[in-house]
Amino acid sequence: MSRLDAFLAGLEFRTATPQYQPGDELPVIVTGRDGDDALVRIGDTRLRLPDTDVAVDEEVRIRVTAFDADRSTGEAELV
Amino acid sequence: MEEEPTIDAERGRSLEFHGGPAISAIPIGVFIVWAVFQSGVLGIGDTSGLVVGMLVGLIAGLPFVRGDWKAYADAIFEGMTQKVAATAAVAWLWAGMFANTIQAGGFVDGLVWAANAAEVGATLFPAVTFLLAGVLATGIGTGYGTTIAFVTLVFPAGLLLGTNPILLFGAILSGAVFGDNLAPVSDTTIVSAVTQNADIGGVVASRVKYAVAAAVPAFFAFLIAGTTMATTAPATGSGVTAGAAWGLLHLIPVAIVIGTAIRGRHIVEAVSWGLATAFVLNVLLGYFDLVEVGVSDVLVFMAPESSGLAATFDTAPLIGAVVETVPAGEAGIGGSLYNGAVGFFPLIVLTLLIVAGAQIMRRGGGFEALQNWLLERVATTVRRAEVTMVLGTAMVNAMVTINTAAEIAIAPYVRTLGRRFNINGYRRANILDANTSALGYIFPWGGGVLAGYSAMQTLPDEYAWFTADMIVNPAAVFPYVFHGWFLVAVFLFAAVTGFGREYVSDRESEEVSRV
Numbered sequence: 001m002s003r004l005d006a007f008l009a010g011l012e013f014r015t016a017t018p019q020y021q022p023g024d025e026l027p028v029i030v031t032g033r034d035g036d037d038a039l040v041r042i043g044d045t046r047l048r049l050p051d052t053d054v055a056v057d058e059e060v061r062i063r064v065t066a067f068d069a070d071r072s073t074g075e076a077e078l079v
Numbered sequence: 080m081e082e083e084p085t086i087d088a089e090r091g092r093s094l095e096f097h098g099g100p101a102i103s104a105i106p107i108g109v110f111i112v113w114a115v116f117q118s119g120v121l122g123i124g125d126t127s128g129l130v131v132g133m134l135v136g137l138i139a140g141l142p143f144v145r146g147d148w149k150a151y152a153d154a155i156f157e158g159m160t161q162k163v164a165a166t167a168a169v170a171w172l173w174a175g176m177f178a179n180t181i182q183a184g185g186f187v188d189g190l191v192w193a194a195n196a197a198e199v200g201a202t203l204f205p206a207v208t209f210l211l212a213g214v215l216a217t218g219i220g221t222g223y224g225t226t227i228a229f230v231t232l233v234f235p236a237g238l239l240l241g242t243n244p245i246l247l248f249g250a251i252l253s254g255a256v257f258g259d260n261l262a263p264v265s266d267t268t269i270v271s272a273v274t275q276n277a278d279i280g281g282v283v284a285s286r287v288k289y290a291v292a293a294a295v296p297a298f299f300a301f302l303i304a305g306t307t308m309a310t311t312a313p314a315t316g317s318g319v320t321a322g323a324a325w326g327l328l329h330l331i332p333v334a335i336v337i338g339t340a341i342r343g344r345h346i347v348e349a350v351s352w353g354l355a356t357a358f359v360l361n362v363l364l365g366y367f368d369l370v371e372v373g374v375s376d377v378l379v380f381m382a383p384e385s386s387g388l389a390a391t392f393d394t395a396p397l398i399g400a401v402v403e404t405v406p407a408g409e410a411g412i413g414g415s416l417y418n419g420a421v422g423f424f425p426l427i428v429l430t431l432l433i434v435a436g437a438q439i440m441r442r443g444g445g446f447e448a449l450q451n452w453l454l455e456r457v458a459t460t461v462r463r464a465e466v467t468m469v470l471g472t473a474m475v476n477a478m479v480t481i482n483t484a485a486e487i488a489i490a491p492y493v494r495t496l497g498r499r500f501n502i503n504g505y506r507r508a509n510i511l512d513a514n515t516s517a518l519g520y521i522f523p524w525g526g527g528v529l530a531g532y533s534a535m536q537t538l539p540d541e542y543a544w545f546t547a548d549m550i551v552n553p554a555a556v557f558p559y560v561f562h563g564w565f566l567v568a569v570f571l572f573a574a575v576t577g578f579g580r581e582y583v584s585d586r587e588s589e590e591v592s593r594v
Contacts, residue, residue, distance in 0.1 A: 006281060006284035006285065006341060007284050007285075009285060009505075009581065009586055010288070010580070010581040010586070012579075013577045013578050013580075014579075014580035014581065014582070016462055016577060026584035027583055029499075029501050029583055031500070041500055041501065042501040042582050042583075043461040043502075043580075043582060
């Protein structure tokens, strides 16, 4: 990131429900658990990681496997 | 990724209290009540007093521990040895030395000179004062110090021109808010970055957009108010020093610190470069008789004159510059390095104790209970979470008026709430610091307002023309701290609209490599 980018980063109106595509890889914080599944909430977008053994608050890298843009929900797996 | 120890509600609870998890909040609770009573009710802005309040709080929680009290003592040590407290302490010590050294070199005089040289009239004076106070506070990182310096030196100059005193005080406080919020060497900036695991340079760069969005309307508000609000008759008399232009050269070390921090160097390195530059500048300014400053203003060993060895050193070349002989009762160390570092000692001890109290609340389950309530009932969407962070920070700052202490207390909640929505460290640090910086200078009982008010009370003794009725009542100034109000408004707007919001996946803060 250039020096100018550091000043300009975030200079926009960011949605409460960020959208993703299957195949997107991103760093996230695990925000909850539901049984064997880990949950990741990014703003008001919710991603589910089925059968994933990571603790809440852990920082991990995930790959989006499915995404419903209308409901801003999807599934992902650990990279 | 580095483990951040300040928040970890899931870590096993090892402390149990008679009365349940809520009792684990006693140390922090006693401290907050103490702080409200001391600073809010009695108006005593003594950080060392808060240290005693926190100590009493830690003792008060002890009798409620179920089982072995050793677990309670262990939690205190566990809290105090967290990296967050040590990091803030190191940054404060460096920042304190730097700020004092550029002040010793006549930086304030330089700004006063600039204010006079601009030859602005009574109506423009508040707007120009806001800008200059903002520059000073951004350089030295302390809004309190800026307030005291400007009330002492610039406020009388404005009254001599006939500027409205309430508006002028509001402009000084606004400049203090600006610098407290933006300066990389500001204690609140450091706390905001460290507690949210973000690098200080990146935090400063990312917060410029909010600071400018508030400062531009604030500047115009001071212009408009300056022309519409009644001015007083110009005070007659003199005694305001013109100041020396050469002190403005200290903008160079200020730019070096800000520049190197934003370029990604560690804050210790950035401030060390600035400190070295400021020292060389002071030596040159003093050598050429441009500013009344010498090596002994940066560091001096004041040895008792009864010591023969000290007398020898005093007259020796080179080392004699930093050794002086004084009456035995006045022996000690002095200079900007000493005063700058020592000035932060009470805040460092207070921080160590507050994080110890927070650790007890975490180990006892009180932290988790409050956090769950907030997440389940209040912060149910990302907008509500951010609004909660803004208002929560504002509320704690309204109660605990020493803003750095308030910031340390609320920081873990901002961190947890933000992380539960994957809001990145820069955004969390910005929400935390802006509202902390602003409100400490708005409420009439805020530490910054009281610091300025105290300084103002010394003016009648200093200037024969300055009468007691020129002193501004703290309760009168709060509507005119325009930059503070705009900053809070910008963040409420930002929380609701998503302006400036960044998620963890948008940009990872450089958390591990540097502070």
